[in-house]
Amino acid sequence: MNFSRQLLCWYLKSKRDLPWRQTKDPYLIWISEIIMQQTRIDQGLPYYQKFVLAWPTVARLAEADEQEVLKLWQGLGYYSRARNLHATARMIVELYGGTFPDTYLSIRNLKGVGDYTAAAIASIAFNLPYPVVDGNVLRFMTRLYGIVESVDLPSTKRKILDIAVDNIDHRYPGDFNQAMMEFGARVCTPANPDCVHCIFRTNCLAFALRQVESIPARATKPPLRHRYFHYLVATFEHENRVYIFLNKRTGKDIWKNLYDFPQAEKTSGAEKGWPAYEREFGKALHTDQTEYLGVSEPSTCLLTHQKLQMMFYRFHSTEKIDLPFLAVPLNELWHYPFPRPVEKYLSEKFPLFPGAHCKNPNRAL
Ligand code: SF4
Structure with a gap:
């Protein structure tokens, strides 16, 4: 039996039962592929289910507000994926009247769709023989063929792609890729x-040469960028409501279009007190009614190439204060999409978040 036949037989017997494997709808396949990038299935599955329930068609997604899409995506990370999904849904409605494009090139031209995603949609939804090469395929193929060059090199990726092109099953390209x-x-x-039970063990060069541990080889990772965010968490009371200041993140940086707090980025996390805000907001915060409640222990967040350390400086005023940021009633916070560390801070420090007043701001330190 040849390689692709052997692989397909294994797949038919062993595949996991996942909702996007029950459909040929390119929209649903696209959503699943974008959600599952850099994401474990157990983590991504509930997001997929919520997403297709909220927006079952490309036209419905196009009608949604970007903030709603980011809110549903909250906690999944890599937020540019959500922004691109939303922008692309609008593009599909504008350019194709809401019908998903059905050629590899037209799919590849969609925003946020790279070679991998285009091949996955083309092969699974439209039965077109374009192979996918993701991290799993790279590892499997470099071991099977005993390729010792780094998988980060374009030449290695090209080599794997050529192998996949040679082997793809033209009758069942979608199943072959999956x-x-x-x-x-x-x-x-x-x-x-699981080399002991692997059906390709007798053909596997890495296994034969005892190189399974060292393949795939990887180039050295770039050093982590360390960043220190000093957040101003300022609340005030006004007409029987408690407000908090939020900052919408714009520009080319992490968490674009999500919300956090007014922020000063510093070169270290060692600053105590609230010097970060003294110059800019001292006047607004130095009032008889405003109390400085202290600073939280630094919390850290590890992203792909960055390590963030965050400190939260907490103020509360019993009268309205003016800062050039968005003042949001605490019981409306749940409308806003937050990056995970900010959401975690809000949930821990404002016990009634989401959806209620903070009755005792001192608890929110
Ligand atoms: S024998 Fe081991 S290393 Fe080789 S393909 Fe099978 S599982 Fe992978």
């Missing part, structure tokens, strides 16, 4: 691959 990824995810795993 089988390649599934095999890498479940048998030829990063750590402790």
Whole structure:
């Protein structure tokens, strides 16, 4: 039996039952592919279910507000994926009248769709023979073929793509692609691959040469960028409501179009007190009615190439204060999409978030 036939037989017997494997709808396949990038299935599955329930068609997604889409995405990370999904849904409605494009090139031209996603949609939804090469496929193929060059090199990726092109099953390209990824995810795993039970063991060069541990080779990672965010968490009372200041993040940086607090970025996290805000907001915050409640212990957040350290400086005023930021009633916070560390801070420090007044601001330190 040849390689692709053997792989497809394994896949038919072993595949996991996932909702996007029950459909040929390109919209649903696109949503699942974008959600599952850099995401474990158990983490991404509930997001997929919520997403397609909220917006079952591309036209419905196009009608949504970007903030709603980001809110539903909250906690999943890599927020540019959500922004691109939304922008692309609008593009599909404008350019194609809401019908998903059905050629590889037209799919590849959509915003946020790279070679991998275009091949996945083209093969699964439209039965077109374009192979996918993700991290699972790279690992599986470099081991099977004993490729020792770094998988970060474009030449290595090209080599794997050529292998996949040669092997793809032209009758069932979608199943073949999913089988390649599934095999890498479940048998030829990063750590402790199941070589003992592997159906390709007798053909596997890495296994024969005892190089399973060292393949795939990777280039050295770039150093982490350390960043220190000093957040101003300022609340005030006005007409029987408690407000908090939020900052909408814009520009080319992490968490674009999500909300956090007024922020000063510093070169270290060592600053105590609230010097970060003294110059800019001292006047607004130095009032008889405003109390400085202290600073939280620094919390850290690890992103792909960045390590953030966050400190939250807490103020509360019993009268209205003016700062050039968005003042939002505490019981309306749930409307806003937040990055995970900010959401965590709000949930821990404002016990009634989401959806109610903070009766005792001293608890929110
Ligand atoms: S024998 Fe081991 S390393 Fe080789 S393909 Fe199978 S699981 Fe992967």
